[in-house]
Amino acid sequence: MKNFSLKVLLIALVIGITGCTTLSTPTTQTTPVTTKIEKKISKKFQFYKANLDVIQLIDSDKKYHSDKELELLLNEKLRSLLEKNNLLSTKIDANFLMIDAVYERRFVGDKTPIPSNSLSYPSFEYTIDVKSHTKSLIKIQKSKFPFKGNLTLTRQIIAKKLNLKADEIQFIDALANSIFNDIKNLHKK
Secondary structure (H helix, E strand, O other): OHHHHHHHHHHHHHHHHHOOOOOOOOOOOOOOOOOOOOOOOOOOEEOOOEEEEEEEOOOOOOOOOOHHHHHHHHHHHHHHHHHHOOOEOOOOOOEEEEEEEEEEEEEOOOOOOOOOOOEEEEEEEEEEEEEEOOEEEEEEEEEEEEOOOOHHHHHHHHOOOOOOHHHHHHHHHHHHHHHHHHHHHHHHO
């Protein structure tokens, strides 16, 4: 009975600390650069490359994706989402998507004196600038926000089980999905 009570207390503590989370997109507000768009935004976009900066608080002994590898993964995922949803164009009159993102790689305990090499939830921030040639039509800025996963992923983080290079792909996919959702919603404004 004592063992059962300890398990229930531990589960309640984990849920209390982490909360019942689900994969979600950020709820921060978008900030247009201009209040009035003089030219309509094209239905499809030209997209060449998103720039990604990777930062982290500690250097890990484990080998995770390099900055360039993460940038490549982000660009592949974004391009795939845009193509799949028929939002990609090569026409000269289509607006350009200029995307700059920051990926903060986090480790369990990286803000403590005894950090681990196990991945924790990252933080993201990004800017999407929709341009017509050199003129900015609208700019969406998402300030730094943490990624939160479901209870299973939270348990893996607490148990320090995210130690593989492949474990990080789900975080880059979440960043790409968040950026894509903001692009997709441009026509709803």
